[in-house]
Amino acid sequence: MSTKIVEGARKTGVILANLGSPAAPTNSAVRHFLKEFLWDPRVVNLPRPLWWVILHFFVLPFRPRRSVKAYRKIWDKKGSPLVFLTRQLTQGVADKLNAQGITTDYVMRYGEPSMATRLRAFKKDGIDNLIVLPLYPQYSSTTTASIYDDMVKELNQWRHLPNIHFISDYHQDSGYINAIADSIERVWREHGKNELLLMSFHGLPDRLTKWGDPYFHQCHKTAALIAEKLGLDQKQWMIVFQSRFGKAQWLKPYCLDILQNLPAQGIKRVDIVCPGFAVDCLETLEEIALVNKSVFIKSGGISYHYIPALNDSESHVKAIVKLLEQKL
Numbered sequence: 001m002s003t004k005i006v007e008g009a010r011k012t013g014v015i016l017a018n019l020g021s022p023a024a025p026t027n028s029a030v031r032h033f034l035k036e037f038l039w040d041p042r043v044v045n046l047p048r049p050l051w052w053v054i055l056h057f058f059v060l061p062f063r064p065r066r067s068v069k070a071y072r073k074i075w076d077k078k079g080s081p082l083v084f085l086t087r088q089l090t091q092g093v094a095d096k097l098n099a100q101g102i103t104t105d106y107v108m109r110y111g112e113p114s115m116a117t118r119l120r121a122f123k124k125d126g127i128d129n130l131i132v133l134p135l136y137p138q139y140s141s142t143t144t145a146s147i148y149d150d151m152v153k154e155l156n157q158w159r160h161l162p163n164i165h166f167i168s169d170y171h172q173d174s175g176y177i178n179a180i181a182d183s184i185e186r187v188w189r190e191h192g193k194n195e196l197l198l199m200s201f202h203g204l205p206d207r208l209t210k211w212g213d214p215y216f217h218q219c220h221k222t223a224a225l226i227a228e229k230l231g232l233d234q235k236q237w238m239i240v241f242q243s244r245f246g247k248a249q250w251l252k253p254y255c256l257d258i259l260q261n262l263p264a265q266g267i268k269r270v271d272i273v274c275p276g277f278a279v280d281c282l283e284t285l286e287e288i289a290l291v292n293k294s295v296f297i298k299s300g301g302i303s304y305h306y307i308p309a310l311n312d313s314e315s316h317v318k319a320i321v322k323l324l325e326q327k328l
Contacts, residue, residue: 010163019143023111090104091312105122132166137275138169179315184197195268197237199237206252274309279311
């Protein structure tokens with residue numbers, strides 16, 4: 001007796017993945033988040049026994065208190081900006097893809113909703129064609145690869161694997177580049193254009209580039225494409241790297257050092273944008289928009305304007321949908 005196997009059309013699900021956030025701006029919630037985040041070997045590349053001692057005796061007893069103060073400055077009635085903006089962006093993408101019968105949802109690498117939870121829900125719904133997009137335009141082993149690890153950790157327990165498309169980066173995607181350039185031009189039309197445009201990306205230890213991480217080069221490519229789209233010459237823009245942590249050498253030039261030195265060089269009016277962040281978060285809203293602005297003004301600067309991330313704007317939704325449709 002033979003069994004006839006009938007295959008229907010694949011059912012597609014899309015997952016947008018972001019970093020994550022504490023559940024609340026409290027010491028316990030921030031400590032829990034930092035413990036999970038900083039223990040990831042993709043994030044901190046030190047030997048585990050050494051890093052366990054440093055993390056538990058020198059980092060977690062002190063850093064959560066400082067981070068809580070920062071989170072409270074930017075916390076919204078909707079919760080963490082990174083979480084609710086990612087959720088709103090996902091909803092915008094879902095609204096575009098629903099007509100094609102595609103299920104779209106989001107996950108957080110650290111915190112909730114987790115990758116494992118979403119994958120299991122997709123499996124229960126019969127989804128057998130999976131597209132995963134980490135919301136990091138530039139690939140890094142510390143971010144994109146960690147999401148891949150998290151996905152594989154769950155899928156390694158499955159007998160029947162879905163068809164998988166993992167989008168590792170979109171640093172030179174035309175839709176993404178155009179959306180950022182358009183957002184900058186819109187701000188310039190409304191508020192005027194300052195002397196210099198800084199494009200600030202999250203910093204990483206310099207040694208990662210030597211180990212083969214393409215992040216540094218992809219950041220430079222992204223910045224150059226945005227500058228080209230805007231028609232800027234080399235004197236009108238600069239790439240910098242923010243959020244240095246520890247004493248090791250990180251990617252240069254350092255954002256804070258540049259901001260401190262620019263006024264003495266005669267540049268007292270700057271615009272700053274963060275093309276490596278799909279949605280606004282602690283780093284953009286507190287560090288870049290508030291702390292770094294204060295440093296620049298105290299150093300003699302006159303005008304400092306932070307240009308928001310694309311967030312859940314229509315141009316961002318369209319760029320993400322177009323990127324995803326290439327994998328459908």
